[in-house]
Amino acid sequence: xxxxxxxxxxxxxxxxxxxxxxxxxxxxxxxxxxxxxxxxxxxxxxxxxxxxxxxxxxxxxxxxxxxxxxxxxxxxxxxxxxxxxxxxxxxxxxxxxxxxxxxxxxxxxxxx
Amino acid sequence: xxxxxxxxxxxxxxxxxxxxxxxxxxxxxxxxxxxxxxxxxxxxxxxxxxxxxxxxxxxxxxxxxxxxxxxxxxxxxxxxxxxxxxxxxxxxxxxxxxxxxxxxxxxxxxxx
DNA sequence: ACCATATGTAAGAAAATATAACATAAAATT
DNA sequence: AATTTTATGTTATATTTTCTTACATATGGT
Numbered sequence: 108x109x110x111x112x113x114x115x116x117x118x119x120x121x122x123x124x125x126x127x128x129x130x131x132x133x134x135x136x137x138x139x140x141x142x143x144x145x146x147x148x149x150x151x152x153x154x155x156x157x158x159x160x161x162x163x164x165x166x167x168x169x170x171x172x173x174x175x176x177x178x179x180x181x182x183x184x185x186x187x188x189x190x191x192x193x194x195x196x197x198x199x200x201x202x203x204x205x206x207x208x209x210x211x212x213x214x215x216x217x218x219x
Numbered sequence: 220x221x222x223x224x225x226x227x228x229x230x231x232x233x234x235x236x237x238x239x240x241x242x243x244x245x246x247x248x249x250x251x252x253x254x255x256x257x258x259x260x261x262x263x264x265x266x267x268x269x270x271x272x273x274x275x276x277x278x279x280x281x282x283x284x285x286x287x288x289x290x291x292x293x294x295x296x297x298x299x300x301x302x303x304x305x306x307x308x309x310x311x312x313x314x315x316x317x318x319x320x321x322x323x324x325x326x327x328x329x330x331x
Numbered sequence: 332a333c334c335a336t337a338t339g340t341a342a343g344a345a346a347a348t349a350t351a352a353c354a355t356a357a358a359a360t361t
Numbered sequence: 362a363a364t365t366t367t368a369t370g371t372t373a374t375a376t377t378t379t380c381t382t383a384c385a386t387a388t389g390g391t
Contacts, residue, residue: 112270113225113226113270114225116270118230118231118235118239119230119231120232120235120347120348120378121347121348121349122261122346122347122348123230123232123261123267126261127230131369131370132347132348133368133369133370133371134368134369136349136350137367137368137369141367141368149234149235149238149377151348151349151376151377151378152348152349152350152376152377153347153348153349153377153378154348154349155235158224158225158228171368176358176359176366176367176368177367177368178366178367232347232378232379233378233379233380234377234378234379243338243339244378244379245337245338245339245340246337246338248380248381249336249337249338253336253337261346263345263346263347263379263380264345264346264379264380264381265346265347265378265379265380266379266380283337288335288336288337288389288390289336289337290335290336
């Protein structure tokens with residue numbers, strides 16, 4: 108597996124995200140309201156974003172410029188997510204099958 | 220060259236760094252005063268740190284627990300940095316030599 | 332003994348963030 | 362055409378964060 112650490116850790120405050128993306132804080136909060144991004148919160152309620160949130164926001168900004176509405180952006184996101192999950196599921200199933208036919212057997216390690 | 224993007228981008232505010240490292244803001248600022256870390260600043264003067272700053276701070280915290288003083292930590296840092304630079308220099312020199320003997324010649328590309 | 336180190340704490344000011352509300356143009360829906 | 366939704370700006374007020382400076386102090390070096 109890769110190193111998800113940096114890219115996905117939610118550590119960036121909204122002001123910095125705004126600088127990074129060129130979006131107003133208003134817009135960033137609104138896209139959250141529209142369920143396009145899901146920042147975490149600090150104890151006292153401050154939003155924290157990850158680099159992948161930032162990237163997603165830049166994608167959103169592009170789409171918006173093309174006139175795509177948040178609702179549709181959301182639909183696309185959900186579709187893409189589902190496709191991802193299906194792919195993972197298929198992979199898991201395949202691995203399961205391979206294990207069933209050729210994997211190690213219970214209580215009998217490496218042919219001994 | 221690699222992708223220094225995430226690890227080295229200075230985007231984390233001091234409060235989050237404090238959470239991440241367990242150090243007090245006082246300590247973090249003090250280590251800056253002692254020239255162990257070099258955050259950037261926002262327009263209005265807020266400190267911004269990178270993930271590698273965070274890692275360095277955790278190393279510093281370890282050293283401090285072992286009783287090492289900031290001054291010595293700094294010396295070690297400088298020594299390590301110098302060693303790094305020397306290594307790079309040697310590499311560059313070696314590449315230079317190889318180019319001189321076997322590299323492409325000026326105004327005469329690939330033996331034509 | 333004296334100086335340097337390392338941290339805590341307090342004060343006050345400036346900046347960042349949060350939420351809620353009102354305003355509004357443009358686009359979509361009925 | 363009238364109405365509703367979308368997307369954003371703006372304003373107001375409260376809370377939180379951050380900054381700098383200063384004072385306090387324990388511990389360890391010189």
